[in-house]
Amino acid sequence: MKRRRTKSGQALIEYAFLMVLLATITFAVVALAGNQLSGLYSEVTYEFTHLTDASTLAPDGTTLSPGVTPPASDCAPGTVLELRGHKWKCK
Numbered sequence: 001m002k003r004r005r006t007k008s009g010q011a012l013i014e015y016a017f018l019m020v021l022l023a024t025i026t027f028a029v030v031a032l033a034g035n036q037l038s039g040l041y042s043e044v045t046y047e048f049t050h051l052t053d054a055s056t057l058a059p060d061g062t063t064l065s066p067g068v069t070p071p072a073s074d075c076a077p078g079t080v081l082e083l084r085g086h087k088w089k090c091k
Helices: 002-006 010-032 034-049
Strands: 081-084 087-090
Touching: 010 034
Parallel strands: none
Antiparallel strands: 081 087
């Protein structure tokens, strides 16, 4: 009976250590990938605010008519032009 009393708070301490570990990992991921997450958030926000647009954006920010592809010369050498949502991006 005596042994059981000394381990009564063990589960609570283990859960606390687990929460601290998860919080540390989450903070590290946000700190290391913050710029990428910010860019992704702004792209998703743009897509949601322009769901009904019929036009697309060229890599230089100009508006294109529907069905028009910007010239590949807009991209740097060695990159490919691809349509992602409403934006043309050089990848």
